[in-house]
Amino acid sequence: xxxxxxxxxxxxxxxxxxxxxxxxxxxxxxxxxxxxxxxxxxxxxxxxxxxxxxxxxxxxxxxxxxxxxxxxxxxxxxxxxxxxxxxxxxxxxxxxxxxxxxxxxxxxxxxxxxxxxxxxxxxxxxxxxxxxxxxxxxxxxxxxxxxxxxxxxxxxxxxxxxxxxxxxxxxxxxxxxxxxxxxxxxxxxxxxxxxxxxxxxxxxxxxxxxxxxxxxxxxxxxxxxxxxxxxxxxxxxxxxxxxxxxxxxxxxxxxxxxxxxxxxxxxxxxxxxxxxxxxxxxxxxxxxxxxxxxxxxxxxxxxxxxxxxxxxxxxxxxxxxxxxxxxxxxxxxxxxxxxxxxxxxxxxxxxxxxxxxxxxxxxxxxxxxxxxxxxxxxxxxxxxxxxxxxxxxxxxxxxxxxxxxxxxxxxxxxxxxxxxxxxx
Amino acid sequence: xxxxxxxxxxxxxxxxxxxxxxxxxxxxxxxxxxxxxxxxxxxxxxxxxxxxxxxxxxxxxxxxxxxxxxxxxxxxxxxxxxxxxxxxxxxxxxxxxxxxxxxxxxxxxxxxxxxxxxxxxxxxxxxxxxxxxxxxxx
Numbered sequence: 147x148x149x150x151x152x153x154x155x156x157x158x159x160x161x162x163x164x165x166x167x168x169x170x171x172x173x174x175x176x177x178x179x180x181x182x183x184x185x186x187x188x189x190x191x192x193x194x195x196x197x198x199x200x201x202x203x204x205x206x207x208x209x210x211x212x213x214x215x216x217x218x219x220x221x222x223x224x225x226x227x228x229x230x231x232x233x234x235x236x237x238x239x240x241x242x243x244x245x246x247x248x249x250x251x252x253x254x255x256x257x258x259x260x261x262x263x264x265x266x267x268x269x270x271x272x273x274x275x276x277x278x279x280x281x282x283x284x285x286x287x288x289x290x291x292x293x294x295x296x297x298x299x300x301x302x303x304x305x306x307x308x309x310x311x312x313x314x315x316x317x318x319x320x321x322x323x324x325x326x327x328x329x330x331x332x333x334x335x336x337x338x339x340x341x342x343x344x345x346x347x348x349x350x351x352x353x354x355x356x357x358x359x360x361x362x363x364x365x366x367x368x369x370x371x372x373x374x375x376x377x378x379x380x381x382x383x384x385x386x387x388x389x390x391x392x393x394x395x396x397x398x399x400x401x402x403x404x405x406x407x408x409x410x411x412x413x414x415x416x417x418x419x420x421x422x423x424x425x426x427x428x429x430x431x432x433x434x435x436x437x438x439x440x441x442x443x444x445x446x447x448x449x450x451x452x453x454x455x456x457x458x459x460x461x462x463x464x465x466x467x468x469x470x471x472x473x474x475x476x477x478x479x480x481x482x483x484x485x486x487x488x489x490x491x492x493x494x495x496x497x498x499x500x501x502x503x504x505x506x507x508x509x510x511x512x513x514x515x516x517x518x519x520x521x522x523x524x525x526x527x528x529x530x531x532x533x534x535x536x537x538x539x540x541x542x543x544x545x546x547x548x549x550x551x552x553x554x555x556x557x558x559x560x561x562x563x564x565x566x567x568x569x570x
Numbered sequence: 571x572x573x574x575x576x577x578x579x580x581x582x583x584x585x586x587x588x589x590x591x592x593x594x595x596x597x598x599x600x601x602x603x604x605x606x607x608x609x610x611x612x613x614x615x616x617x618x619x620x621x622x623x624x625x626x627x628x629x630x631x632x633x634x635x636x637x638x639x640x641x642x643x644x645x646x647x648x649x650x651x652x653x654x655x656x657x658x659x660x661x662x663x664x665x666x667x668x669x670x671x672x673x674x675x676x677x678x679x680x681x682x683x684x685x686x687x688x689x690x691x692x693x694x695x696x697x698x699x700x701x702x703x704x705x706x707x708x
Contacts, residue, residue: 182651
């Protein structure tokens with residue numbers, strides 16, 4: 147009997163030894179990387195060696211992986227290595243972005259105001275959705291005015307120049323009107339903190355990556371309109387860029403209409419791959435430049451990412467109009483000759499080098515002084531613009547001296563559309 | 571074929587399994603004890619003969635990375651690791667420019683434009699009596 151137990155124990159010990167040896171042997175030989183920024187070894191490249199560099203501003207030799215993504219740097223087991231990652235595959239999710247992308251040497255708390263990106267985005271209308279929430283609550287008698295009280299997440303900014311210094315977190319459980327519930331269920335799908343709706347045409351991440359990882363750029367069509375051949379989901383995953391095409395913006399914008407009677411969102415079908423037909427909604431009017439250019443060619447970083455103040459709605463932060471580039475009958479658009487090599491225009495141009503900006507160049511600037519760094523004033527008095535998404539060059543004229551009869555005081559786009567709207 | 575009793579078979583099999591288990595264990599122990607952690611980044615670099623760098627030369631040393639300059643007053647070396655986040659700066663005309671976030675430095679490492687807040691540090695250059703030169707990062 148004793149010999150039998152001895153044999154059984156020997157067999158079990160042998161099996162355990164073989165199992166342990168086999169498990170250990172299956173671990174790959176680690177590929178070590180010691181990023182300059184952290185000076186600490188990480189083994190992530192053991193499996194992720196083929197991953198594309200995420201951007202020229204974030205070279206892997208300098209940043210490594212862990213400083214942005216978190217995770218266990220020395221683990222060779224996938225589950226263990228990924229267990230403590232921030233935001234899953236998306237460290238820019240607003241819930242974790244401060245840990246991933248923040249810090250005063252990166253994207254928050256910087257002395258240079260234009261670099262404090264996280265605070266600006268967190269208080270931006272795209273993150274708070276304050277205008278939509280206030281509008282719906284006002285429409286259904288839940289608040290007395292259109293002034294916002296709630297945001298997707300609570301935000302405060304004691305120095306906000308808009309007079310709105312804080313917004314409370316929108317709490318559906320405290321709402322009694324069932325239509326507010328339907329609004330929450332059907333319509334709160336496009337702020338920066340929420341996952342995209344299903345469907346390739348809605349494909350986007352949350353947080354910074356919602357715009358700066360433009361998955362739609364990698365969705366191609368073949369032959370006839372709408373024949374999608376690749377999903378791009380893998381190809382574009384590890385990308386951060388300021389080259390953002392209109393169809394990435396269209397994962398939220400121009401995607402459909404709200405039905406205020408039923409509080410449902412009626413989504414347009416398909417992809418926005420044909421500019422003329424898909425850029426804007428069918429009822430919308432637009433000019434040739436509005437659909438030929440990309441959203442980021444006209445709308446500034448402040449409009450898109452916020453200016454650090456808490457705004458009531460989208461209309462309060464958007465300010466660029468046709469006259470920003472074209473002027474009026476009585477005024478030319480504002481311009482600026484670049485004489486300071488530290489001008490932020492050079493930084494912006496260097497991030498997306500579609501044009502070689504030089505000292506002495508004269509560019510257009512917005513009414514708030516934001517440089518339209520991809521424009522130039524030409525010697526003949528006309529202007530040129532290099533499209534940020536593809537570098538295509540356009541020439542355009544000022545209104546002054548043209549046959550336009552538009553009242554300089556009436557510059558909303560709908561007035562311009564009366565003569566310049568394009569037929570589809 | 572020689573006859574082997576059940577008892578002897580069990581005895582032989584048990585001992586064989588024990589021996590193999592022991593070898594596997596011993597192998598694991600050797601592997602464990604032989605583990606070598608990743609070596610620290612080097613801090614001293616052999617640059618070869620000083621005579622290879624004539625007066626007036628500016629030599630980029632990408633592996634360090636550093637810029638070695640030989641002027642009338644002697645050798646100086648400048649770290650090319652950007653003091654902002656650690657990317658390797660590159661020469662652009664008379665300036666050194668970080669390709670990551672566009673910090674700009676003068677030829678002596680002085681900050682011309684942020685986001686870097688500190689100048690590029692000078693590195694120590696030593697020449698041995700036999701004319702061999704080394705560079706120390708720290």
